[in-house]
Amino acid sequence: METKYILDENDLPRQWYNIQADLPVPLSPSYNPQTKEPIGPEDLAPIFASELIRQEVSTERYIDIPSEVRDILTLWRPSPLYRARRLEKLLKTPAKIFYKYEGVSPPGSHKPNTAIAQAYYNMKDGIERIATETGAGQWGSSLAFATQLFDMECKVYMVRGSYDQKPYRKMMMQCWGAECIASPSKETNAGRAMLEKDPDTSGSLGMAISEAVEDAASHANTNYSLGSVLNHVCLHQSVIGLETLEQLKMAGEETADVVIGCAGGGSNFAGLAFPFMRERIAGRMPDCQFIATEPSACPTLTKGLYAYDFGDVSGYTPIMQMYTLGHGFVPPSIHAGGLRYHGMAPLVSILHHEGLIDAVSCHQNEVFAAAVAFCRSEGIIVAPESAHAIKTVMDVAEECRRTGEEKTIVFNCSGHGHFDLSSYEAYFAGALPDYEYPADLIAASLKDLPKIQ
């Protein structure tokens, strides 16, 4: 009985899959935050590499992965697909559980799949420095890793709550030569304004994005890079699902019945799910179900509105149609589970809106309980983000035990949790509160969404 399925380096995909080619309805345009006019390439040019702008709006089904990018990806790709036999045994389920493990990358998560590509295209455009934001630090460390491979500088604005809680992520960024500072900072107008308004703020991803965008816009040699949400990020992450489809065949599975991923900004979910969605839309996996799991503390898909909103707090980013809790939303800094972004990738949003993706939300104690069950059966101590997916996997597998269905479940185990052990410690100490979003009281809080048309 095989436990893991390993592709040869030569089997690393040569093209990314772009779901924009297969959407049942096209994406709505994004809008310029100042003019409120539909956004064009020239609006994005000051802070994004030209090829990334092209990819953002492309409807080509496949886009070539540059050989320089593939060379670097082979440091850890293709990543393994595991059959979680011990978890199946623990759950006494007839379901077959497979997980794609992205924690084998040097920074320990799926994030470098796009960081390498973004750094490469910026380097090709002559950009010398990249500014970005990070929450828990997975993205910041991934971009730090990527930029130093192309001899570029990297400046990371890290959400203050995480900056204080996760010193090892800062040190990783330092190892890879990046400069990491707490956000809001005094180095940008946006940061200073936010500090003036609330000197004790624990920060948010939305605030950090505002700072990084301003940094990029005000330095000629600097571009901005976003680790999730945007179409080109989902594109780069499609290597996860493309590899998984091949590995499932190695395992004798032609289809999956349920595809599961956690969802914060949406890119790790999209990375696994979109190539499977291609199969569903084409009629080759007509019954495949897709489930995105999010925290009850930040339930964007399950409790948010499908509306136009800014991607950041200060309103510097394009206005996109997506599920949102409102760009001013700041999750509690003591929420340990990650996935704190107020919005959701427009591509994931539209597929949820069209009924192709289901969403569930979980309290963090039940998520950590799932994570502990997983590490005690499969051995891997997962990132709290990935644990959300595991919680849903266990729910589906237990339902299979009741119904006797032998479903094939595939999920994205997007990263390890070696730098999140203080959160595990808090869980074991009974010190993790179960936060939730007061959805019934909230409608009025979305009243300041930007008006389009």
Add this chain to the structure above:
Amino acid sequence: MLIGFVVNPVAGMGGAVGLKGTDGAVEEAKLRGAVPVSPGRARILLSLIVPGVHTFLTAGGPMGESLLAENGHPADVVYVPDGTETTGEDTRKACQVFTDRGCDLILFCGGDGTARDVFAVVGDTIPLLGVPSGVKMYSGIFAATPAAAADCVNRLEEAVMTDAEVMDIDESAYRDGRLAVTLTGIARSPALTGHLPSSKWATDAMHEGRAQAEIARFIIDIMRRDTLYLIGAGSTTAAVIQALGEDGTLLGIDAVFDGDIIARDLNEEGILHLLNRYPRVQAVVSPIGAQGFVLGRGTQQFSPAVVERIGPENFIVIATEAKLSRTPALYLDAGNPEISSKFPDSLQVICGYAMARRMPLIQ
């Protein structure tokens, strides 16, 4: 830190002999064979406090001096009671000296009666921490156990300063089987939030005022113009009124409509009158006291008739993280079992801007 330590030597004596309180009944309790409770509680506390970290001021003899000495804690005796039988007046006088000497914390062993005596002198000028040793401990300044109080004293640097209600119980009514608890004031009390210090997670909860302001901002943002809001009592609900730009009634219930206070410090009759005029009503309440009572302790204005008219679904419960860390479950006594039973088993408690915690509700 400089800690004032005082023991009410007769606290708790009435409980074991069925007196439901010792105030004014010490002789009766002794006749019934009661033995002192608080010295034993104080010994547990003092045996668990790390010696040499804090400096103690105390009162003479059984009010602290002998117990501190017994447990190896040097102390400066700053007040000596006159007679052999100590009274509430002795507690108040000792606390006055603690206040004058600039104590950082007053640590006391007693029940609600002792809490009331301490608070009468100190108010909210010095943080208070009670070691539960009385018959009744409804006030929010009590630690759950002597060991919990010792832990808090040992880790005072990590503690969060919370607002805590001081409750007054009518003891003669209580002995007659009637529970009449009123809210007499808001003290400050240290609490360990339960978060691990190494993770620095307590940062957000370090500032009670800031946490209350975030909750208030959210409540104001979700207020509807067509709804009457009954808000109170306590410092968290008072922060909502303050955020509207007005002074609220700290210990009472105010009414807000369309952003304006339309009535202050309402009694039951006043609330019922408003309920006749306004068809849409919501109540904004905060857990009160050591047990975290959402209704039924300290807010008699929300009588059974009022609660029934408002409806369980129209109660919005608010509390800061620090407050919730002291009350792992919430309690409810709507004054009528049938009405209480209409409340769910758990409540959503607003604890920040657009953020809530799910808390179990015990009836």
